[in-house]
Amino acid sequence: MKDKLNRIKEEAINEIFRVKSIEELEQIRVRFLGKKGELTLILREMGKLSPEERPIIGQLANDTRNEIERELSSKKEKINSQLENKKFNKEKIDITMPGKKIKLGHRHPLIQTIEELENLFIDMGFTVVDGPEIETVENNFDALNSPEDHPSRDLTDTFYITDKILLRSQTSPVQIRTMKKTKPPIRIVSAGRTFRFDDVDDTHSPMFHQLEGLVVDEGITITNLMDTIDVFIKELFGNDMKTRFRPHYFPFTEPSAEVDVSCFQCKGKGCDACGGTGWSMELLGCGMVHPKVLENCGIDSEKYSGFAFGLGVDRIAMVKYGIDNIRLLFDNDMRFLEQF
Template identity: 60%
Template sequence: MKEQLKSIDERAKEELSHIDDAKLLEDFRVRFLGKKGEITSILKQMGKLSAEERPVIGQLANKVRADIENALNKRKEELKSKMEQVRLTEEAIDVTLPGKKTRIGRPHPLNATLEEVEEVFLGMGFDIVDGPEVETDHYCFEALNMPKSHPARDTQDTFYINENVVLRTQTSSVQIRTMEKRKPPIRIISPGRVYRSDTVDATHSPLFHQIEGLVIDKGITMADLKGTLELLMKRLYGEDTQIRLRPHHFPYTEPSAEVDLMCFNCHGKGCSMCKQEGWVELLGAGMVHPKVLEGCGIDPEVYSGFAFGIGLERITMGRYNINDMRLLYENDMRFLEQF
């Protein structure tokens, strides 16, 4: 057994000197010092020895075990130090290299314009109200004086989820919900995403943003509507901004008007942006239809009001002189970093 122990000691130390991997070190420890290791196997045979030989072999076995453990720990420290040096070399930072430029975020043009619009209306005493984008037929059409046979109900214009549920085509549905919950006076705007089955080009998209406005009170007239919109446009585009109202028809307002803005690209001279007309159609507006007021429990003999709907993309394009709506959604940093 003495010879076996000495042989184990020599083999272990020789093998240990060539190990340069942590996993192989653990395999080495299990093979020589583990519960089923070589030294343990020797100790299990001590029952065959005489009483005089047992202390001698036991002392030698303990010495061999201790020697191997010490050599193992020393090798572990050597490998740890070696790995640290390798890591320090591989992960070294060259302080002479230029630093990486940090890209700082900024508001998207749509968000920046929306914040400006909201500030103007908050200054006039309006509240900002939100509502669901997936809307019922009642709030999106019926309550806005659009019966089943109305052309606006055509499935080519609206995304229908089922017969009674749609993706809202305008945020006018929020106006109906507000009139049902609140008593006049009411002054709100309701910005949000809207959806229409439309082609994608420089001025159209199946998803866009709208800002609806609603005022209900005693003695409200078209003059209040015109004054409100003029103030908004002058704040957005400058004091020399001009708007015009053209007679139109909407089922939920009477009288109704299309509101045009003098072309921000050619200033009324005519260009491809305004189709040579000098004016850009901006929004629809009008006095809230008496039937809409009645349907929401408001007496049209006592109260009147105006409503309007502005396309956020359209006024953003005018605000920043952008001639293609698609640029707002392509997330091209070369474009967005200009604002």
């Protein structure tokens, strides 16, 4: 038995010396010192020894166990030390190398434009409200006094989800929702994405952004509308800008108008950019809220009146930043967006 113990010790130490991983080291520990290990099996045979041999073999077995455990512990520390050094060398930082540049993002030009418009109207006393992009036909068309045969209701012009649910074609449903749950006075603006079938070109997209405003109160007249639009245009583009109102038709306002602004190049003097007229493109639509729209929302049209207006945020952004193609706003090309 003494020879067996010496053999176990020598074999264990030799194998521990050759080990290169913690996993292999654990396998050796189990093999020699585990419950079914070689040393344990030797100790179970101690009962066969004579009373004189037992203390001698017992001491030798303890010494063997202690020496194997010391070797295991020493080897484990050595392997861990090697692993730490390897990890350190892999993760160490060369302080002489230049640091990595962190790219900071910024607001998209459309978001910048929306926030600028909202802040402008907030300063004028308006409240910003929001609404869902998936709307009901009731809020998107019916409550807005849109005729059953209006072209915008056609499947070729609007994205329908069901017969009664659609992707909103304007932000006007937010006005309807507000008038249904809020009593006058009302003074709100709402901006967001809208959707219509449209061929993509330099100035058109099936998904675009609108901002619409609504004022409802006692004694509201078209003079209030024209003054609000005039102040808005001057605040946005400068005091030298002029506005021109042209009669138009919208089913939800009466009377209605489209608003032109003076040429951004010549400021109304006439140039090649505006064809010598002094006027730029039509910028927004507006009008006095149709009495039927007020009544559809439970507001007494004999007591209250109001005005509404709507403009394309994309168009404002294109004019403001000199962008000549609406696709650039949605392509997510960082070379373009980093300019703003």
